Every structure is written in structure tokens, then in C-alpha cells.
Amino acid sequence: MIKLIAKRFLSALPSLIGVIIVTFVISHSLPGDPAAYFAGPSATAESIAETKARLGLDQPLPVQFVAYVGDLMQGDLGRSFNSGQPVLTDLIRRLPASFELTLYALVFAIVVAVPLGLWAAVNPGSWIDHLCRGTVTAAAAFPSFFTALVLIFVFYYKLGWAPSPIGRLAIYFPLPPTITGFFTIDALIAGDFATARAALGQLILPAISLGLFALAPLARMTRASMIGVLGSDFITTAKAGGLPRRTILWTYGFRNALLPVVNILGMIFSFLLGANVLIEQVFGWPGIGSYAVEAVLTSDYAAIQGFVVMMAILYILLNLGVDILNMIVDPRVRYDD
Amino acid sequence: MTPLLDIQNLSVDFATRDGTVHALENVSFQLARGETMGLVGESGSGKSVSAYAVMRLLGGSARVRADRMISGGVDLLTATDAEVAALRGKRMTMIFQNARSALNPIRPIGQQIADVLRVHRAMPRRAAKQAAIAALAEVRIPDPERRYHAYPFELSGGMCQRVMIALAFASEPELLIADEPTTGLDVTTQAVIMDLIREKSSQRRMSTILITHDLTLAAEYCDRFAVMHAGHVVEQGTTADIFERAAHPYTGLLMKATPHGASNLSDLAAIPGSLPDLRRDLPPCRFVHRCAHSAPACAAALPRVPLEPSHEVSCHMPWKVSA
Numbered sequence: 001m002i003k004l005i006a007k008r009f010l011s012a013l014p015s016l017i018g019v020i021i022v023t024f025v026i027s028h029s030l031p032g033d034p035a036a037y038f039a040g041p042s043a044t045a046e047s048i049a050e051t052k053a054r055l056g057l058d059q060p061l062p063v064q065f066v067a068y069v070g071d072l073m074q075g076d077l078g079r080s081f082n083s084g085q086p087v088l089t090d091l092i093r094r095l096p097a098s099f100e101l102t103l104y105a106l107v108f109a110i111v112v113a114v115p116l117g118l119w120a121a122v123n124p125g126s127w128i129d130h131l132c133r134g135t136v137t138a139a140a141a142f143p144s145f146f147t148a149l150v151l152i153f154v155f156y157y158k159l160g161w162a163p164s165p166i167g168r169l170a171i172y173f174p175l176p177p178t179i180t181g182f183f184t185i186d187a188l189i190a191g192d193f194a195t196a197r198a199a200l201g202q203l204i205l206p207a208i209s210l211g212l213f214a215l216a217p218l219a220r221m222t223r224a225s226m227i228g229v230l231g232s233d234f235i236t237t238a239k240a241g242g243l244p245r246r247t248i249l250w251t252y253g254f255r256n257a258l259l260p261v262v263n264i265l266g267m268i269f270s271f272l273l274g275a276n277v278l279i280e281q282v283f284g285w286p287g288i289g290s291y292a293v294e295a296v297l298t299s300d301y302a303a304i305q306g307f308v309v310m311m312a313i314l315y316i317l318l319n320l321g322v323d324i325l326n327m328i329v330d331p332r333v334r335y336d337d
Numbered sequence: 338m339t340p341l342l343d344i345q346n347l348s349v350d351f352a353t354r355d356g357t358v359h360a361l362e363n364v365s366f367q368l369a370r371g372e373t374m375g376l377v378g379e380s381g382s383g384k385s386v387s388a389y390a391v392m393r394l395l396g397g398s399a400r401v402r403a404d405r406m407i408s409g410g411v412d413l414l415t416a417t418d419a420e421v422a423a424l425r426g427k428r429m430t431m432i433f434q435n436a437r438s439a440l441n442p443i444r445p446i447g448q449q450i451a452d453v454l455r456v457h458r459a460m461p462r463r464a465a466k467q468a469a470i471a472a473l474a475e476v477r478i479p480d481p482e483r484r485y486h487a488y489p490f491e492l493s494g495g496m497c498q499r500v501m502i503a504l505a506f507a508s509e510p511e512l513l514i515a516d517e518p519t520t521g522l523d524v525t526t527q528a529v530i531m532d533l534i535r536e537k538s539s540q541r542r543m544s545t546i547l548i549t550h551d552l553t554l555a556a557e558y559c560d561r562f563a564v565m566h567a568g569h570v571v572e573q574g575t576t577a578d579i580f581e582r583a584a585h586p587y588t589g590l591l592m593k594a595t596p597h598g599a600s601n602l603s604d605l606a607a608i609p610g611s612l613p614d615l616r617r618d619l620p621p622c623r624f625v626h627r628c629a630h631s632a633p634a635c636a637a638a639l640p641r642v643p644l645e646p647s648h649e650v651s652c653h654m655p656w657k658v659s660a
Contacts, residue, residue: 018548022643041368166377232438233433233435233438233439234438234439234440234441234442236431236433236439237426237431237433237439237440237504238396238441238452239392239422239424239429239442239503240394240425240505241425241426241428241430241452241453241504241505241507242422242423242424242426242427242433242453242456242457242508242510243424243452243453243456244422244456245422245427247452247456251444251452252441252444255443255444256441256442256443259443329443330443330444330488331443332442332488332490
């Protein structure tokens with residue numbers, strides 16, 4: 001099992017190298033001169049050139065690339081022009097915000113989509129099946145930033161149920177001491193229930209907007225998978241053996257139907273990290289998504305590269321996690337080479 | 338003595354996108370306790386549909402009608418789903434052709450047997466485990482304690498079929514339907530599996546329906562036969578009736594298409610034509626277009642001709658079996 005994990009990890013290295021090269025090339029061919037931006041609005045041609053030399057931007061691209069990779073090996077993602085901080089520090093500070101949001105969105109999507117898909121599969125053609133199809137179509141049809149705006153309009157502006165969409169926590173709440181970086185969990189650990197509630201309140205709308213995006217593929221996959229499993233031979237055997245309906249549906253049906261769902265979870269999680277970029281903009285969420293948007297708008301090379309490289313690493317780790325989860329739930333995978 | 342299974346004029350239609358498939362029409366047979374009946378015929382003749390209808394395992398698209406359908410004193414036509422579910426396993430059970438796909442791929446085989454035991458014999462978890470290991474040993478699976486934790490993909494096809502048999506017998510049913518239990522296994526394994534089924538069922542005085550297209554194999558194990566063609570039972574009788582005094586032309590052709598010990602390939606004859614399209618309106622005798630002996634009389638309603646107490650044929654021209 002350890003060997004298998006190590007092998008999966010090694011096989012991901014070439015794609016990582018590819019990502020580093022491609023992001024470097026693309027971000028350096030973006031229009032806009034970061035030196036001019038960095039030198040400020042009152043810069044003269046000389047001060048821009050001076051900034052360029054200081055940042056190493058006057059060197060030929062291959063030289064810049066070698067220097068970049070060298071830094072990367074030491075965990076140095078460069079320094080952001082915007083914040084003046086090392087990119088790694090920025091990302092590590094902002095990552096928990098994005099993670100917390102994505103995780104809540106994923107939990108919301110799973111909690112809604114999996115029972116919906118199962119229920120629809122067990123009663124095909126019933127009203128719940130139509131509800132499932134309708135929800136899936138609607139959730140897939142609206143772009144997540146649009147859903148987000150509608151939710152804000154209805155629940156914040158019209159009904160006033162939701163807090164103002166300006167980040168993770170309203171300013172009059174104390175920041176919980178950082179343990180996991182998740183405000184809701186940290187506040188609970190600190191015993192500060194008011195802050196935990198406030199942080200959760202801030203999370204609900206963005207998590208639902210983001211989660212709706214993941215709902216469609218999850219519900220559809222669950223439904224299709226459960227229908228497929230319920231039609232398979234071993235379910236007929238279980239029926240012929242007189243097992244109770246509950247055992248047939250759960251122990252025999254659901255567990256088998258879950259296998260492909262687990263498989264796409266990794267993909268959906270990384271989709272969500274990508275979709276974060278827009279949702280974080282809409283909700284003023286201080287995560288890595290809004291950081292990336294800012295970086296692109298200001299040609300902040302180091303920040304863009306850092307963001308993409310980190311996403312690639314996250315993606316690889318997520319898929320590794322899914323592979324391990326798969327090995328736990330599906331005995332057949334443990335023996336595959 | 339009342340038969341264990343009594344089926345009279347069972348008809349099954351399937352509603353499909355391309356029209357109604359008349360899968361079974363007026364199928365009748367009886368099965369006594371302890372008896373083994375072979376259900377034979379080419380693929381698509383309705384053998385499995387009959388079995389699934391008896392188990393009430395046909396899906397929602399099936400329309401089942403019958404004059405009588407009684408298993409172990411329970412009327413399968415009027416029983417509720419819950420009542421039939423209670424019969425399954427306990428009263429009647431089924432073994433399938435592809436044992437590996439018929440077992441849950443991600444559940445240890447021993448646990449699958451224990452699941453059945455816990456339901457039907459109301460065993461607690463630990464006792465069910467011990468009984469499942471004993472059941473594995475009974476079908477002569479080596480090292481049953483270790484195999485208890487094995488998954489189907491870790492076992493050979495023959496071993497999986499043994500597990501299926503252990504699973505089927507775990508609940509001690511009165512009726513076993515074996516749907517092509519040895520297809521896909523090599524010849525020696527076939528004999529081992531069939532001996533195992535015979536041994537277990539005679540120990541418990543169980544009735545068995547053996548669905549197969551392997552007549553040579555079936556002749557060794559069955560007391561009686563029902564021959565099916567295109568959703569009809571065309572002939573039924575004792576093994577001797579069928580093999581020595583076949584009265585239906587189709588039975589005769591089926592015999593000639595079956596290899597015997599001393600026959601050459603050139604002695605084998607293919608049955609002309611193919612099964613009629615069951616979606617269309619069918620003539621009373623569904624074999625008429627393939628039959629060398631068809632006569633104008635064959636257009637009349639299909640009779641059921643008793644030849645002997647044990648032997649019955651559905652044909653206007655019995656005994657015309659080409660020699």
C-alpha cells in the first residue's frame with residue numbers, strides 16, 4: 001500500500017514539472033509591465049529600468065527560469081509585487097480561508113446530492129426523480145457567480161437573513177486563535193460560540209453558491225451509479241437469497257454505488273477550488289482565489305506562478321487522497337498495479 | 338401428494354420500446370419434492386424468464402399472468418412483495434450462471450453467506466460466522482477460515498460457483514433453481530459442481546430445476562425434462578421419455594444437435610432457422626416455420642397431448658421425429 005502511494009506520487013512529478021514550465025511561459029507572455037506597475041505612477045523611464053534590473057526582469061527568459069526553479073527548490077516562490085510579502089507566506093495565510101469555504105461547499109453538495117441521487121435511483125420515474133433531474137439541470141445551468149449574486153440579493157438585501165458579504169468575519173468579532181486556520185473550528189476550540197456562529201453565518205451563502213456548482217455532477221453520478229448497481233447480478237442474488245430490502249439497498253447497493261462517486265470527489269474538489277476564484281470575488285473572501293485574480297490584474301508574475309504551482313500540488317495531493325480512499329473502500333484496487 | 342411447485346398456463350409479456358415481447362405463453366409444469374427437472378432449449382427460449390417468474394424477480398416491465406402459480410403452498414400470484422421476499426432464500430433460491438458477477442464484489446464471501454444465515458436462521462453475528470465457515474467447508478473450499486475473508490475477485494470461477502452453492506444452501510431452501518450453473522467452467526469443474534449440487538439437494542430432499550442447454554450433462558442429473566422453444570414448453574417427460582421416445586420434432590432436432598460420447602462432428606446437425614421474433618403476432622405453434630413436418634392442421638390452436646402419464650407433448654404431429 002505504501003509502495004503504491006509512493007508510486008502514484010512519483011508518477012505525478014512529470015505533470016508538476018510541466019505545470020511549472022507552462023505557467024512560467026504564460027505568465028511572462030502576459031501583456032503589461034510589472035516593473036512599471038511596481039515603480040509606481042510617478043516613475044520615470046530610468047526608475048522603471050532600475051526596478052527591472054533589481055527584480056531580474058531584464059535578464060533573458062531562460063536565465064529567469066533557471067533562477068526561478070532554483071528558488072522553487074528552496075521553497076521560495078518569490079515575492080509578490082502587490083503585498084511585498086513572500087508569495088508562500090501570502091498563500092499559506094490565505095489558503096485556510098479558501099479551504100474552509102470549499103470544504104463547507106463540498107459537504108453541502110454531498111449532503112444534498114447523494115441522498116437525492118439515491119432516492120431518485122430507488123424510485124425511478126417518481127416525483128423525487130423529476131425533482132432530482134430538475135435540481136441538477138438548474139444547478140448546472142446557472143454560473144456560480146450569478147447564483148451567488150441572486151443569493152446575496154434575496155437573503156442579504158431583501159430578507160436581511162444573511163450577514164453582509166464582506167469576508168470571513170464581521171470586524172466586531174475577535175479573530176479566533178489560529179489552530180487549524182478554519183475560523184469556525186478554531187472559534188469552537190477556543191470556546192467562543194458567538195464567533196463560531198458568526199463565521200458560519202458568513203460561510204453559508206458562499207458555500208451554497210459554490211456547492212450548487214458541485215451538486216449537479218454528484219447527484220447525477222450517484223443516481224446513475226446506484227441504478228447501475230441495482231440492476232447488477234449480485235443484487236439479484238441478494239434478492240434471491242431473501243435478504244431484507246434495507247440490507248440490499250444499503251450494504252449491497254449503496255456501498256457499491258459509492259465507488260464511482262468517491263472517484264469523482266477529487267475532481268469535484270479541485271473544480272471547486274477553481275470556481276472559488278469567482279465566488280471569493282463576489283463575497284470579498286480573503287482566499288487564494290481573490291489573491292489570484294488580483295495577481296492577474298496587476299501582472300504579479302510571482303504570485304500567479306505561485307498560485308498555479310500550489311494548485312497543481314494541491315490537485316496532485318487531492319488525487320492521491322482519493323486513490324487512498326479508493327483503496328480503503330474497494331478491495332480490488334489494493335491489488336492493482 | 339401435492340407438488341412443491343405447480344405452474345399452470347404461465348404467460349409473461351415484456352413491454353419494450355419496440356413493442357410487446359411475448360416471452361412466455363401458457364407454460365405449465367409441476368415439480369415434486371426431491372425431484373430434479375431439467376429445463377432445456379436454445380438461448381432465448383424462455384428458460385430463465387420462467388425461473389425469474391417463479392422467483393418473482395422479473396422487473397417492472399414484465400406482465401405476468403397464470404391460472405395457477407403455487408410454490409410450497411403459497412400462491413405466488415396473490416402474495417405481496419413482502420411475502421415473496423420472505424419466501425426467497427428460505428423456500429426457494431437461485432444459483433446463477435456467472436458466479437463471479439453474482440457475488441458482491443466488495444464484500445468478503447463469508448460475510449455474504451453470513452448475511453443470509455442471519456436473516457433466515459436468526460443467528461447472532463458470531464454464530465453466523467462459524468456457520469458460514471462450516472458452509473464453505475461443506476462445499477469443499479479448502480482453508481475455509483481464511484477464505485471467509487476472501488473477495489470474489491480473488492477466487493477462480495469454479496470456487497465462486499462453490500460459494501454460490503454454499504450461499505444458496507445456507508438457508509436450507511425447498512426449491513433450488515440453478516440457471517446454467519456450469520456454463521463457462523471447464524469440463525472437470527462442471528462435473529464437480531454438478532455432483533455437489535446433486536449431493537446437497539438429495540441430502541436435504543430438495544427439488545431442483547436445472548436450466549441448461551447442455552443435454553448430455555443434464556441427462557445425468559435430471560429425473561424429468563421440460564423442453565422449451567420460443568416461450569412454449571413443447572414437450573415434457575421423464576429422462577427416458579425425452580431421450581428415447583422424443584415426440585416433438587424440436588426435441589428430436591435438439592438431440593441431434595447435441596454431441597454424444599461417440600459422435601463425430603459430422604453427425605451433429607444444426608436446427609434449421611432461428612427463433613421467431615417474439616415481438617410479432619405468432620402462430621399457435623411457434624415452431625411451425627422451422628418444422629419439416631408442418632401441415633395445414635398446425636394452424637389450429639396448440640393442443641397438449643398426453644402420451645403417457647409422465648409424458649406430454651404440444652404438437653399436432655407428434656412422433657414425427659426425423660430418425
